[in-house]
Amino acid sequence: MDWDKIRIFHTVAEAGSFTRAGDELGLSQSAVSRQISALERELNAPLFHRHARGLILTEQGDILFRASRDMRMRLETTRARLAETRERPSGELKVTATVGLGSLWLTQRLPEFLDLYPEIRVELILTNEELDLAMREADVGIRLRQPTQPDLIQRRLFTVHFHIYASPDYIKRFGEPKSLEDLDNHRIISFGGDQPSYLLAVHWLSTAGRDLRNPRQTNCIINNISGLKTAVENGAGIAVLPDYVADANAQLVQVLRDVEMPSLDSYFVYAEEMRSVARVQVFRDFLVAKAQRWTY
Structure with a gap:
C-alpha cells in the first residue's frame, strides 16, 4: 500500500471530512477525495460511508485506521529516537499530570529543567483523567496512584500527605478548631x-x-486544587490541602495537627516503547532527584 495514501486516509478519518483534512494537509478537497477513491480501488473495499453530515468509517476502514494509527505512532517514536542523542536530548515532550500536582508542584520546577535542556519543548497537559500513554495521548505522566496498565513503566516519586488548613485571618475571626467535632461550627470548603x-x-x-x-x-465546593488553596488563603473557610501547597506559605496554617490524614503516592509513568527516548530519560531522572529532596 502507498504510505502517502495511508497518511491522507488517516488524516481524513481523524478529521471526519475531506475539506477539513485538505486544510490540514494543504490539499484541495477534490485532491483528497481522489486519493481516498484510489486507495479504495487498490484495496477493493469501501473505507467510508459518505453522508451529508460527514464521513463515517466502514468496518474495513476502521481496521485500516487502527493499523495506520499504529504505524504513525511507531514512525513518530523512530523519528524521535533518530533525532536525539543521550548528550543532547531534544524534541517535544508531552507531559500529563493531575491538575493540582501539575500546576502547584511541577510548574515550579520546570524552569530549572528547561534551563538544563533548552532543546526540549515541554507540553504540559493538566487533567485528573488518566490519558492513555500507550496510545500516545501523552509521552509521560505523573499520577497520584499506581498504574494498573501492564504495559507501563512506573517509578515511584514521593508520598503526598494531606492535612487540614485555614488562613491566619480566618482563625482570627472564627477561632481554631480543637477537635473534629468543632468543625460543625466552622465554614467547610470541599x-x-x-x-x-x-x-x-x-x-x-x-x-x-x-x-x-x-x-x-x-x-x-471547588473542583480545582489551586482554587481551593486560594479560597483558604483568603479566609473563605477550612479545607484539606496537599502539604506541597503549604510549603513556606505564611497564608496557610495547619489545624487539627493530631488528626491522622490520608496520603497518596505519586508515580512517574511512561510506555515501554519510550524507554530509550533520551528526553524521557532525562526528565525522569530530573523528577526523581527532585522527589528525593522534597518529601510531603
Missing part, C-alpha cells in the same frame, strides 16, 4: 465536581468525626 474517587476520598471534612449518613454542611 474539593468536588466530576473527579476520580481516589482524589475525592482524601477531602473528607464533611464526614470526619460524623456518621457517614449525616455529613456536615459544606459551605463551598
Whole structure:
C-alpha cells in the first residue's frame, strides 16, 4: 500500500471530512477525495460511508485506521529516537499530570529543567483523567496512584500527605478548631465536581468525626486544587490541602495537627516503547532527584 495514501486516509478519518483534512494537509478537497477513491480501488473495499453530515468509517476502514494509527505512532517514536542523542536530548515532550500536582508542584520546577535542556519543548497537559500513554495521548505522566496498565513503566516519586488548613485571618475571626467535632461550627470548603474517587476520598471534612449518613454542611465546593488553596488563603473557610501547597506559605496554617490524614503516592509513568527516548530519560531522572529532596 502507498504510505502517502495511508497518511491522507488517516488524516481524513481523524478529521471526519475531506475539506477539513485538505486544510490540514494543504490539499484541495477534490485532491483528497481522489486519493481516498484510489486507495479504495487498490484495496477493493469501501473505507467510508459518505453522508451529508460527514464521513463515517466502514468496518474495513476502521481496521485500516487502527493499523495506520499504529504505524504513525511507531514512525513518530523512530523519528524521535533518530533525532536525539543521550548528550543532547531534544524534541517535544508531552507531559500529563493531575491538575493540582501539575500546576502547584511541577510548574515550579520546570524552569530549572528547561534551563538544563533548552532543546526540549515541554507540553504540559493538566487533567485528573488518566490519558492513555500507550496510545500516545501523552509521552509521560505523573499520577497520584499506581498504574494498573501492564504495559507501563512506573517509578515511584514521593508520598503526598494531606492535612487540614485555614488562613491566619480566618482563625482570627472564627477561632481554631480543637477537635473534629468543632468543625460543625466552622465554614467547610470541599474539593468536588466530576473527579476520580481516589482524589475525592482524601477531602473528607464533611464526614470526619460524623456518621457517614449525616455529613456536615459544606459551605463551598471547588473542583480545582489551586482554587481551593486560594479560597483558604483568603479566609473563605477550612479545607484539606496537599502539604506541597503549604510549603513556606505564611497564608496557610495547619489545624487539627493530631488528626491522622490520608496520603497518596505519586508515580512517574511512561510506555515501554519510550524507554530509550533520551528526553524521557532525562526528565525522569530530573523528577526523581527532585522527589528525593522534597518529601510531603
